[in-house]
Structure formats: C-alpha cells, structure tokens
Amino acid sequence: MTDLLRQEIATSATTMVVKVGTRVLTQPDGRLDPGQIGRLAEQIHRVMGMGRRVVLVSSGAVGAGMGRLEMSRRPTDLARLQAVAAIGQSALIEAYESAMRPHGRHVAQILLTAEDLDQRTRYLNARNTILTLLEFGALPIINENDTVSVDELQTTFGDNDRLAAMVTNLIRAPLLVLLSDVEGLFDGEPHAPGAKPIATVTRLDDTVLGLVRDRSGELSRGGMASKLEAARLVTGGGENAIIAGGRTPDVLTRIVAGEPVGTLLVAQGQTVAARKRWIGFTVQPRGHLIVDAGARRAVEQAGKSLLPIGVVNVVGQFDKGDVVALRDADRVEFARGLTNYSAANIARIKGLRTDQIAGALGHHPYDEIIHRDNMVVTR
Numbered sequence: 001m002t003d004l005l006r007q008e009i010a011t012s013a014t015t016m017v018v019k020v021g022t023r024v025l026t027q028p029d030g031r032l033d034p035g036q037i038g039r040l041a042e043q044i045h046r047v048m049g050m051g052r053r054v055v056l057v058s059s060g061a062v063g064a065g066m067g068r069l070e071m072s073r074r075p076t077d078l079a080r081l082q083a084v085a086a087i088g089q090s091a092l093i094e095a096y097e098s099a100m101r102p103h104g105r106h107v108a109q110i111l112l113t114a115e116d117l118d119q120r121t122r123y124l125n126a127r128n129t130i131l132t133l134l135e136f137g138a139l140p141i142i143n144e145n146d147t148v149s150v151d152e153l154q155t156t157f158g159d160n161d162r163l164a165a166m167v168t169n170l171i172r173a174p175l176l177v178l179l180s181d182v183e184g185l186f187d188g189e190p191h192a193p194g195a196k197p198i199a200t201v202t203r204l205d206d207t208v209l210g211l212v213r214d215r216s217g218e219l220s221r222g223g224m225a226s227k228l229e230a231a232r233l234v235t236g237g238g239e240n241a242i243i244a245g246g247r248t249p250d251v252l253t254r255i256v257a258g259e260p261v262g263t264l265l266v267a268q269g270q271t272v273a274a275r276k277r278w279i280g281f282t283v284q285p286r287g288h289l290i291v292d293a294g295a296r297r298a299v300e301q302a303g304k305s306l307l308p309i310g311v312v313n314v315v316g317q318f319d320k321g322d323v324v325a326l327r328d329a330d331r332v333e334f335a336r337g338l339t340n341y342s343a344a345n346i347a348r349i350k351g352l353r354t355d356q357i358a359g360a361l362g363h364h365p366y367d368e369i370i371h372r373d374n375m376v377v378t379r
Contacts, residue, residue: 005200005266007258009240013175015134016256018044019057019164019230023181024246026060031067032095036247041099043252044139048105052256053134055171057142057164058096064088089143096141106138111145117166117282127170134171142167165230169237169277176234177255178227179246184263185224187211201265204232231265233281236378238271240264272376279323280336280376287316287343288325288333289369296328299335300377305368306337308357311350318343324370337375340366 020040027033044054062074062081065088075081093109100107110130116122133140144163161178168176188195188211201208212225224243231241244251244262254261272280291299295310306326318324319342326335341349346369349360358364 003258003260006260006264009175009264010256010258013052013173013240013256015053015055015171015173016047016175016177017055017057017164017168017171017173018177018179018252019160020059020179020246021160021181022059022063024179025058026063026067029067030063030071032060032064032091034095034099037095038099040246040252041096041103041105043250045100045103045105046253047256048137048139050256055130055134055140055142055167055173056096057160057167058092059143059160060092061085061088061143064091064095067091092143093141096139100139106136108133108138108140110140110142112142112163113145114284117170117278118284120278123170123278123282130167130171161226161230162233165233165241166282168234168239168241169281172239172271172274172277174239176230176239176241177252178230178241178243179251180224180227180243181246182224183245183248184243185211185228198263199260201231201263203268204228204235204265228265235265235268236272237277237281238267238269240267276376279338279374280378283323283336285316285325285336286318286322287314288327289314289346290327290329290331293328296326296334299326299372299375300379303372305372306370306375307354307367308346308349308352308369309354311346311369314343314347314350316343326370332379334379335375335377337370339370341369 025032025036044056048054062085065084065086066074068087068091069084071084075084093107096107112126116126130140142163144160164176164178182190183197185198185201185208186195187198209228212228227243231243234241242255242262242264244255248261251261289306289311290313291306291310292312295306298304298310299306312329318339320340322339323336324339325333326337327333339346345361349357352360354367
C-alpha cells in the first residue's frame with residue numbers, strides 16, 4: 001500500500017517545491033560545496049526534463065557569506081548577520097547559475113519576507129511571478145530576504161522550512177520535498193544505535209511530534225521540529241511532503257520515481273482552496289480569540305461559523321477583515337479566519353446571543369464573528 005501511495009504521489013507531483021538546507025549545501029568549514037550544488041543542479045535538470053516544474057527554496061546565504069569572509073563562527077548580532085547574508089546571497093545564486101547554465105537552464109532569484117505573503121495583493125503578485133517563471137521553463141530560486149527580515153535570522157523556527165511550506169501553498173504544488181542532513185524522521189535520535197527511519201506518517205499528531213530530537217548548530221537555524229511544522233502547513237492544505245537526506249545519491253530523481261526515500265507525510269483530507277490556504281497557513285494572525293468547548297466543537301467538528309456566544313476572551317488589537325486565530329481554554333490553536341468585527345467590538349459582544357448584538361453595539365452588521373466560508377481548521 002505504501003509503495004502504491006508513493007507512486008501515486010510521485011505521478012501527480014507535476015509541480016514540486018524543493019527546499020535545501022544549509023548543512024546540505026556547505027562544507028564543515030561553512031563554505032559552499034560546489035560539488036554538492038552541481039549534483040543538486042543535475043538532479044533538478046533531470047526532474048525538469050521529465051516535464052515537471054520545480055521551485056527551489058534554498059538556504060545557505062549566511063554560510064556562503066561566512067565562507068567568503070573566512071569567518072569560523074556565525075555572527076550573533078542582527079546587523080552582522082544581515083551583512084554576511086547579503087555577501088553570501090550573491091555567491092549562492094552565482095553558484096546555482098554556474099551549475100544550471102551547462103544544462104541550458106535559466107535561474108531566477110526571488111527574495112521574500114513574511115510581509116510579502118501577509119498582504120493579499122503582494123501574495124498574489126508573488127504567485128503570478130513564480131508561475132510565469134515556471135511557464136518560461138526557468139528555475140525560481142527563493143530565499144528569505146535576510147537583509148531586511150528579522151525573524152528568519154533570529155529565531156530557531158526557520159532555516160526556510162516555513163517559507164518553503166508557504167510557497168508550496170502559494171502555488172498549490174502537490175509535493176514539498178525538504179532536503180536535510182538527516183534521511184528523514186526517525187523513531188529516536190537519528191544517530192543512536194537501533195534508531196529506525198519512519199517511512200510514512202499518515203497523521204501529524206503529538207506522538208509524531210514527540211519523536212523530534214533537534215540539535216543546535218553553528219550554520220543552520222532549522223531542525224526536525226521546523227520541518228514537521230512545515231509539513232503540517234502543507235499537509236493541512238491537502239498536499240504531501242517528504243523529508244529526505246539531501247546528500248543521498250539521486251534523492252530527487254528517486255523521489256519522483258516513487259522510490260521509498262525518506263519520510264512521506266501524507267495529505268490530511270482534501271485539497272484546500274487557494275484563498276483558504278492564505279487565511280489558514282500563510283498570514284500571521286493579528287490576534288486570537290479564546291472560545292469555549294462548545295464553540296470549538298461547532299467549528300472543528302460540525303463546520304459551523306463562530307458566534308459571539310462562544311467567545312470567552314479577546315487577545316490583541318485587530319480590525320475587521322484581519323486574520324485571527326481561534327484557541328481553546330488551554331490556549332491550543334485549532335482554526336484561523338477573517339473576523340467580521342474589531343477586537344474592541346468583539347470584547348463588547350463576547351458571550352452574547354446574536355439577538356443581543358444590536359443592543360451592545362447599536363447596530364447588528366453580522367450574526368457571525370467569523371463566517372465558516374472565511375475560516376480554516378488548522379489542526
């Protein structure tokens with residue numbers, strides 16, 4: 001059954017997003033590994049030669065900059081990190097250009113920030129640009145815009161895993177491939193004796209998340225936790241993800257052939273519409289609502305809208321039309337949606353029946369705080 005599932009996913013993945021991590025692209029001293037980039041380029045060329053479209057999300061700018069500046073340790077202050085990334089970014093794209101040119105392939109650099117994908121118009125512009133590049137037969141190479149972005153360089157969430165998931169949802173690619181320095185998810189510490197790789201994950205629950213054994217590093221800011229979170233964003237949108245070893249020989253061509261490489265994380269339910277992917281898996285919420293157990297059941301299990309009577313508390317400042325998260329009494333997020341009311345007005349009507357809204361606000365524009373059509377369950 002697993003082999004058939006792999007074959008089916010491989011066949012349907014006519015467009016795929018490939019994310020490659022820093023440790024895959026660099027040597028131990030932090031310098032770019034030209035041989036590894038050449039091998040990756042050869043595989044991408046072969047995959048594109050099969051009629052498939054590929055988008056590459058590549059880390060490595062900071063590592064490349066460290067190599068060019070002959071630095072032995074990753075800087076810790078933001079200004080130096082951004083400067084090193086700026087130097088390294090040109091080296092990184094130059095390496096890809098040199099590796100793809102002999103195959104007759106064009107590469108295109110795209111630098112994004114979270115704000116580019118938060119704003120709906122800029123989100124659609126990014127989508128149209130990427131899809132047009134794919135029509136030209138080019139290889140879009142996407143990276144976080146490290147010279148102006150703060151989160152990617154300062155937090156441990158990233159290493160571009162989340163960006164790759166957002167790009168996958170942006171262009172509705174059927175498959176995200178996360179290439180790492182480990183060959184997938186293991187049932188324990190990957191390098192420990194007796195640890196076994198997990199071939200397929202059908203549900204990303206707490207049991208799976210509990211298997212994560214991350215380690216800190218000097219070059220990369222990501223880890224298995226961020227890869228599983230990226231996979232959650234993609235599988236929640238109805239697509240599939242594979243975590244595999246970036247230095248495994250012919251890893252990409254073996255994946256598109258349906259071979260059992262790495263860990264396959266299977267789509268959760270049906271494909272989610274593009275607009276709902278933006279709401280549920282891309283935009284950063286401006287605040288959140290604490291709701292009672294009945295409201296969570298109504299939203300999560302019965303597919304209902306969120307009414308004022310189910311809201312217990314309001315956190316954050318936001319306006320009508322902003323994306324907000326829904327959390328239960330234990331502060332566990334389970335949904336996101338576009339709010340019909342501002343935070344101030346929700347604070348005035350929370351806990352009320354719909355026929356009491358006009359009395360509290362002086363008018364009654366909506367029955368629902370968030371309509372079901374503008375909501376996505378995220379767990």
